[in-house]
Amino acid sequence: MIQTMQQISTIEELRVQIKAARLQGKTIGFVPTMGFLHEGHLSLVKAAREKCDLVVMSIFVNPLQFGPNEDFERYPRDIERDSQMAAGAGVDLLFTPSVEEMYPRPILTTVSVANVTTPLCGASRPGHFDGVSTVVLKLFSIVQPDYAFFGQKDAQQVAVVTQMVNDLSVPVEVIPCPIVREADGLAMSSRNVYLSAEEREQALVLSQSLRQAAAWLEEGLPLEQIKARIRQMIADKPLAEIDYVEILRYPDLQPVETELPGQAIIVALAVRFGKTRLIDNLIAAIR
Template sequence: MKSALVSAPRIVRSIAELRKEIRAFRLAAGPEATVGLVPTMGYLHEGHASLMRRSAKENGLTVLSIFVNPLQFGPNEDFERYPRDEKRDVAVAGEAGADLIFMPQVSEMYPRPPKTSVIVSGITERLCGASRPGHFDGVGIVVSKLLHIVEPDRAYFGLKDAQQVAVVTRMVEDLNMPVEIVPCPIVRDADGLALSSRNVYLSAEERKQALSLSQTLKLVPGWIEEGANASELTRRMRERIGEQPLADIDYVEALLYPDLVPPDADRPLKDVLKNDSVLVAVAVRFGQTRLIDNILLTAEKR
């Protein structure tokens, strides 16, 4: 049930002010009230809005964080040009049910260069972790900081970045953080493209060819039913995506989820799925834009 403490999104920019607002909510709403956190880098779209709506439905207070975290960008990545639009973000957040919007400056989150690292080994070494060294170290520290600052009961993450969900879930489990990580489904545009703040970079032709990602992922269950193992599946996917002249494939992988280890190379994936969940994930560049997408197939026995 929503609290009447905050009737419209309130923007806070300091950690001290955010903690004060959350303490006031908990004191006013009582011990049964819960707080939800939706961490984002802003330039909000319907995918982010779906997370906020779910949090607003399940919690008395929803905190949206908007922070473009420099520590998760590599030296040649798009930190400086990452899209930002504060006015638009506030409007989207208000419509989606956010109560507090935490928008700190880099100097607020990192008043000094951090000497503490939060590293989740193993599951960060494949997929985006292999092609973006240090990315998940940056994710680990900023998510850890946000969870300690907000102290939410639940935190909501989209499964478009399923590896990030796996990393954050394992971090919370290993460190006994008192928060439930809530994975939420991928939200797609009408044409099937997974929503991403970076989609704004795509030219019309790049966007058209990028639809090959979701179109190829739709074929995965059928190929698995035909008996494909991981190598056969990824070979077919590479061939199909590679038909697009602008596609520069970073990776195409099928891994056990959430530990992100390869399945038995010769075993048909339909047999693997009897006991294990499988993540089929892709990362492909179209021009200067790197897109990720996936399909998560859950184990029959859970």
């Protein structure tokens, strides 16, 4: 089937297209991204393509979700390449608004989610999840999708968006999709491009320690011991600097009070290599 993708950069034009699709009774799948696409993003498009009549992808590097000392300015961008990849993967509408289009005046409205934003990246990156929930709600208002597809690499983001959608009765179903990895195990990320060859090599410790954690969980090791062992594995890599190593209840991301068999948990890592901060996680259950 020949698919002709339309690239749209204004909210008004997108609304016209969405309205037309709605009138034809089409279901709308939405893949919000910050661009610099990789196989992880394309797996979300594939899931949307299978479930929905119209697939909308947004590419917007959202300044609200970057801290003052973070990488908003240098975040990798390549809209030409992204556009080709999106078209190839079956995106129907590619929404690429400018910052001025999304925030024509300073935005005074903030959407905040409590509790699930407290630990992990919420603790390391103050304000980050306010920026995420605010822009996602705005994108949902513009695209009005039936389904929205998010990668589980950003597991906390999935938890935050799901909580927001439930709390505010937003008429969209959030569909989390599995982490996509390079052949050697490194979780796909637009930020991987920052890594030097040496950092790239040592960064394998994230996926390797999570694979070990899965085995240790199988063996029934206590969670504190698993955390200590992961920390040790990462500390053995000279270029690695731990931001956090946490094991929390899933999906509410609260501390595991008692280790009940069957309890769903997330093993979540954030590690810096030079200026690059990588995250990865494993969702599992206590034996």
